[in-house]
Amino acid sequence: MATVKERLLKYVKINTKSDLESDTSPSTLEQFTLARLLVEEMKALGLEEVDLDENCYVMATLPANTSKKIPTMGLIAHLDTSPDMSGEGVNPQIIQNYDGGDIVLNKANGIVMSPDMFPELAKYKGQELITTDGTTLLGADDKAGIAVILTAMEYLLKHPEIEHGKIRIAITPDEEVGKGADHFDVQKFDAEFAYTVDGGEIGELEYETFSAAWGYVTVNGRNVHPGSAKNKMLNSILVGMEFNAMLPVNERPEFTEGREGFFHIMEMKATVELTKLLYIIRDHNKAIFEQRKALFVETGAFLNKKYGAGVVEATTKDTYYNMREKIEPVYWIVELASDAMKSMGIEPIIVPVRGGTDGSRLSYMGLPCPNLFTGGMNYHGKYECIPTRSLELSTEMVVKIISMLAKR
Numbered sequence: 001m002a003t004v005k006e007r008l009l010k011y012v013k014i015n016t017k018s019d020l021e022s023d024t025s026p027s028t029l030e031q032f033t034l035a036r037l038l039v040e041e042m043k044a045l046g047l048e049e050v051d052l053d054e055n056c057y058v059m060a061t062l063p064a065n066t067s068k069k070i071p072t073m074g075l076i077a078h079l080d081t082s083p084d085m086s087g088e089g090v091n092p093q094i095i096q097n098y099d100g101g102d103i104v105l106n107k108a109n110g111i112v113m114s115p116d117m118f119p120e121l122a123k124y125k126g127q128e129l130i131t132t133d134g135t136t137l138l139g140a141d142d143k144a145g146i147a148v149i150l151t152a153m154e155y156l157l158k159h160p161e162i163e164h165g166k167i168r169i170a171i172t173p174d175e176e177v178g179k180g181a182d183h184f185d186v187q188k189f190d191a192e193f194a195y196t197v198d199g200g201e202i203g204e205l206e207y208e209t210f211s212a213a214w215g216y217v218t219v220n221g222r223n224v225h226p227g228s229a230k231n232k233m234l235n236s237i238l239v240g241m242e243f244n245a246m247l248p249v250n251e252r253p254e255f256t257e258g259r260e261g262f263f264h265i266m267e268m269k270a271t272v273e274l275t276k277l278l279y280i281i282r283d284h285n286k287a288i289f290e291q292r293k294a295l296f297v298e299t300g301a302f303l304n305k306k307y308g309a310g311v312v313e314a315t316t317k318d319t320y321y322n323m324r325e326k327i328e329p330v331y332w333i334v335e336l337a338s339d340a341m342k343s344m345g346i347e348p349i350i351v352p353v354r355g356g357t358d359g360s361r362l363s364y365m366g367l368p369c370p371n372l373f374t375g376g377m378n379y380h381g382k383y384e385c386i387p388t389r390s391l392e393l394s395t396e397m398v399v400k401i402i403s404m405l406a407k408r
Contacts, residue, residue: 001158002154004147004394005147005388007146008144008147008391009130011139011147012090012139012140012143014030015090016028016030016031016034016081016087016139017083017088018173025056025183026055026079026174031079031080035052038171039058041150042058045150047061047062048060048062057171059168060169061166061168062153064165070166070406071165071193072166072168072192073191073195073401074167074170074369075152075168075169075197075398076196076197076369077142077143077145077172077196077198078171078175078198078358079143079172079173080175080177081141081176082379082380083176086136089135089136090132090138091133092131092132092138093130094130098121098126098128100125101115103121105133105383106134111382113131113383128389129385129386129388130387132382136382137384138376138386140384141176141198141384142197142198144374144376144391145196147391147395148395149171151395153167155399163403164406172184172358175198178214178320181362184365186366186367191367194369195333195359195369195370196370196372197371197374197398198359198372198374199353199371199374200373200375200376201375202375203348204372205334205338205341205349205371205372206370207323208323209323209324209355210282210284210320210354211282211286211320212280213282213289213319214317215279216276216313216314216316217240218276219276219277219311220273221233221275223272235272236271236273236274236275237275239307240275242303243303243312244265246303247295247296248263259284259285261284261285261292262283263281263292266278281296281316282355284352286321297316319356320356320360320364321360321361322360323363326363326368327370333368336408337401338350339404340397340401341397344393344396344397344400346397357369357371372394374386
């Protein structure tokens with residue numbers, strides 16, 4: 001029986017970085033490499049109805065081992081890793097018996113993960129940590145979730161004395177670029193509810209996310225030789241910078257927390273003639289979310305009054321909504337997960353996600369999906385890490401939820 005750690009270390013070696021600018025599904029063909037490996041692994045475990053479709057969605061079934069009427073539960077994780085940093089050549093480091101001090105990720109480049117910067121590390125003194133080598137992300141988001149789900153399924157298959165209903169499994173592509181639910185067939189999945197296994201530290205249990213939109217800005221400038229540019233040149237770079245400066249400075253991600261929303265500039269491609277800005281706009285409160293989008297568009301309109309019609313094009317596109325209103329009518333599924341954690345001595349930390357999961361959109365597609373912890377930290381960058389024990393506890397929690405569901 002493979003351990004959850006062994007599975008994670010195997011999966012992170014496969015580059016599955018998604019691509020925000022791609023219009024294919026999946027956005028990168030490399031995601032199929034891990035998907036095909038998972039199909040073979042699922043079949044070898046003895047899971048049934050194992051299927052990989054043309055859009056890189058893997059689905060499988062753990063059949064019920066009882067005749068009792070138990071709701072069909074789903075477990076969902078995603079294949080891809082964030083395009084924010086390279087996922088090529090991931091070389092995990094194992095820090096045994098962490099001493100509570102600085103962790104040198106890459107001596108040659110002077111990359112150190114310090115508890116001064118990441119104070120949550122103090123909680124894991126004496127434990128084993130899995131980290132990056134400082135040159136890539138790790139990919140525990142969300143290969144840890146995949147490892148947890150398959151390890152839990154293997155455990156249940158090897159322990160038939162644990163009564164359980166039918167469990168449906170889905171591994172999705174492109175979650176990191178907001179497309180993880182684009183081709184998800186909820187009817188085919190055929191579960192009454194599900195959990196995404198895509199959370200952070202021990203105890204995290206989330207049923208509330210941001211509502212989110214992309215914000216697109218195009219600035220059309222006018223390039224003239226700088227020697228004769230007076231009263232003629234319109235530098236699109238400066239207008240783009242002005243647009244960004246007009247958005248509330250204190251409502252950027254680096255200055256917000258909890259339920260506070262934000263405007264986040266993610267990318268800027270700029271010349272004097274043409275500048276393009278890409279934003280994400282997020283808020284937990286639907287009304288304030290709508291106000292944020294309106295302000296974004298109005299900022300472009302104001303600059304057009306200043307510089308001329310058509311200089312600035314500012315538009316938004318919704319990507320997902322706060323899943324809270326879809327979870328609350330079936331809140332017992334949150335309580336089930338919470339009770340499972342408490343039975344293990346884990347205090348549930350029920351907090352709003354400062355982001356989103358596949359579950360955000362799936363909940364609006366008729367599949368309520370709270371989010372469960374995997375134990376990972378500092379996702380999407382070179383400081384990503386996961387304590388081995390947290391990964392193991394996530395696996396035990398999934399098994400506990402399944403067994404408690406059978407006893408409801």
